[in-house]
Amino acid sequence: MTVEAITAAPEPVAAEKAQPSAALRWFLLVARLMLGGIFLYAVFAKINYPPGNFLSFDLGNWKLALDIFAIAVNGYGVLPDWAVMPVAYGVPMLETVLALLLISGIGLRWSATASSALLLFFFALMTRAYLLGMSIDCGCFGPGDTLSMKTLVRDGLLWLLSFSLACAAFRVHRLSPQRAQSPQRT
Amino acid sequence: MRRIVQLSFAVLVTVLTVSMAVSVTAQSAKKSAAPAAAPVATEPVKTAGSRTAPITMEVWSDFQCPACRNLYLESIRPLMNDYVHTGKVFFVHRDMPLAIHAHARDAARFANAAAQINKFEKVAEALYFNQDAWAADGSRLESVVASVLSPSEMNRVRQNWKSQVVDTAIDQDISRGRQFRVSSTPTVVLTHRGRSMPLPGGVNYTLLRRVLDQMLSQ
Numbered sequence: 491m492t493v494e495a496i497t498a499a500p501e502p503v504a505a506e507k508a509q510p511s512a513a514l515r516w517f518l519l520v521a522r523l524m525l526g527g528i529f530l531y532a533v534f535a536k537i538n539y540p541p542g543n544f545l546s547f548d549l550g551n552w553k554l555a556l557d558i559f560a561i562a563v564n565g566y567g568v569l570p571d572w573a574v575m576p577v578a579y580g581v582p583m584l585e586t587v588l589a590l591l592l593i594s595g596i597g598l599r600w601s602a603t604a605s606s607a608l609l610l611f612f613f614a615l616m617t618r619a620y621l622l623g624m625s626i627d628c629g630c631f632g633p634g635d636t637l638s639m640k641t642l643v644r645d646g647l648l649w650l651l652s653f654s655l656a657c658a659a660f661r662v663h664r665l666s667p668q669r670a671q672s673p674q675r676t
Numbered sequence: 677m678r679r680i681v682q683l684s685f686a687v688l689v690t691v692l693t694v695s696m697a698v699s700v701t702a703q704s705a706k707k708s709a710a711p712a713a714a715p716v717a718t719e720p721v722k723t724a725g726s727r728t729a730p731i732t733m734e735v736w737s738d739f740q741c742p743a744c745r746n747l748y749l750e751s752i753r754p755l756m757n758d759y760v761h762t763g764k765v766f767f768v769h770r771d772m773p774l775a776i777h778a779h780a781r782d783a784a785r786f787a788n789a790a791a792q793i794n795k796f797e798k799v800a801e802a803l804y805f806n807q808d809a810w811a812a813d814g815s816r817l818e819s820v821v822a823s824v825l826s827p828s829e830m831n832r833v834r835q836n837w838k839s840q841v842v843d844t845a846i847d848q849d850i851s852r853g854r855q856f857r858v859s860s861t862p863t864v865v866l867t868h869r870g871r872s873m874p875l876p877g878g879v880n881y882t883l884l885r886r887v888l889d890q891m892l893s894q
Contacts, residue, residue, distance in 0.1 A: 520689055527693035540871040554890040557883065558873070565877040574883070625743070625860030626877035636859070636876050 510662045518598070518662060521655040525605060526592035528648065533582045533589065535632030556582070562629030566615055584608065592655075599663055602656035609649040616642055721791045722845075724767040725760035731891055732867040734768040736849070736858045739784060739803045740777035740811045743878045744862045748804045751881040758885070764892055769800065770849040772861050779814035781846070786821045788845045789836035790829075798824045799833075866891070 535541070536559045539551035560578035563569065569577060588608070591601035612630070619626055619637055628635040630645060735752065737744040752767075759765040771788065773780035783803050790799035802824045803810070810817040822830045836842060856865050856874045864875045864884075868891045 519685070523689040524693045527689075531693075540869075541873065551890075551894075554887065554894075557886045557890060558875070561875055561879055561883045561887065564880050564883055571880075571882070574880075624877065625863075627875060634857075634874050636857070636874075 510665045514658055514662060518655065518658050521651055521658070522592045522595060522598060522602070525602075525648075525652055525655060526589045529585045529589035529592065529605070532631055533585045536582045536585075536629075538632070541632045541634065558633050559629055562627040562633065565624070565626035565629070566619055567624070568615065599656065599659040602652060602659050606649060606652040606656050609645065609652050613642070613645050613649050616645060721794045721796045722769045722788070724756060724797070725765055726763045727766055729760075729763055729766040730868065731759075731764065731888060732766045732768065734770050734852075734865045734867070736770045736772040736853050736861055736863045736865075738772055738774045738777055738780045738861040739787065739800070740780040740807065741774065741861045742807070745804045745807050747862045747864075747878045748800075751879055751884055754881055755884070759888060765888065769796070770853060771846045772850055772853055772858065772863075773846065774861060777811075779811060779817060782814060782817055783810070784846050785837050785842045786817065786833065788842040789833045789839075790821070790825070791845075792836045792841070793829060793832050795825060795829060795833070869894070 537549070537552040537555045539555035539558065556578050559582075560574050563578045563581075564571075564574045585608075588601055588605045591597055592605065616628060616637060620639070620642060624637065626637050627633060628637045628641045628645075630641065635641060733755075735747070737748070755765065756767070760767045771784040773784045787796060787799050787803060790796050799821055802820055806816075806820045806823075810820050821833065825833060853859075853863070856863075856872065858865070858874065858876075860876055862876075862878060864879050866873050866875065866887070
């Protein structure tokens with residue numbers, strides 16, 4: 491062995507190629523599209539009057555539709571009177587932004603986290619109302635969606651989907667090739 | 677190529693998800709829209725206002741239900757002056773005595789018996805105003821009803837109370853409520869331009885006015 495070989499600095503260990511699995515990536519894609527699609531539909535149901543399907547969508551009655559949604563919001567009995575209308579108008583706006591972010595995949599970690607927080611908040615309100623025996627409209631997907639165990643399970647599963655998506659998004663970010671290229675700390 | 681596949685899959689999943697959500701709620705919307713025809717004719721004295729009013733408001737109530745009482749006091753009474761007597765809303769009272777309220781059915785029977793002699797509104801008001809007095813054990817129910825009727829009227833109500841007609845009227849209201857999947861009280865169903873929309877739970881009068889005004893402006 492030559493002197494150069496003995497004294498040469500050791501070759502830097504190549505950074506391990508840690509990449510997210512294909513299954514994880516597909517889950518990320520499917521989950522964000524599903525969640526975004528559901529949020530979009532929730533917005534549609536809140537601003538469409540009379541209640542119906544896409545074919546009968548009438549944007550001209552959005553004010554009436556949101557006033558009807560405000561009745562559902564007020565039914566939970568947690569807001570002062572002055573806050574009901576701002577919340578009734580604000581929730582569909584927030585859902586629209588989240589839907590667009592989720593579908594596009596932009597800032598996925600944060601949009602998924604925000605949607606998880608929002609859905610958890612809704613779920614907590616619904617659970618409280620259910621345990622208090624309140625007979626109210628859920629307001630989740632338009633009028634006539636009465637609060638029940640079925641709606642609780644449905645929204646609970648939605649939250650679970652959103653939470654899983656947020657966790658997966660953070661994991662993918664951690665395993666992304668860009669992070670793997672940074673030099674190993676010893 | 678991979679990106680094209682992913683994009684195609686993305687579009688497909690989004691469309692499928694939204695379509696599923698639409699079809700599920702379209703079915704329930706159809707179910708709630710299905711009985712949108714004019715309300716089944718009831719005894720006229722359980723209604724108020726003009727049948728030709730542009731909006732029909734049916735309210736399923738339980739006389740022993742505190743939320744129904746609040747709705748009556750805070751929303752229905754002002755509604756009568758502002759919308760019913762001015763020909764804008766046709767109001768229909770529907771009975772739905774809940775099993776959890778032991779004396780609700782008896783109270784509904786008294787109200788319907790009074791309806792047969794055109795005294796429904798007086799008796800209903802008395803029942804709601806004095807709910808605390810009779811709801812505990814039902815012993816003061818008859819006296820509350822009698823307090824707003826003359827002796828001869830009360831005799832007729834007592835006779836009507838025993839008849840099958842009263843139970844039939846209540847059962848018809850419950851049956852109509854099932855068409856709208858009414859399972860709790862109070863539930864308001866607004867019918868406008870042939871479409872019916874259930875609003876379960878108490879409805880704040882300020883918000884109800886906004887909705888009614890918007891419907892009337894169309």
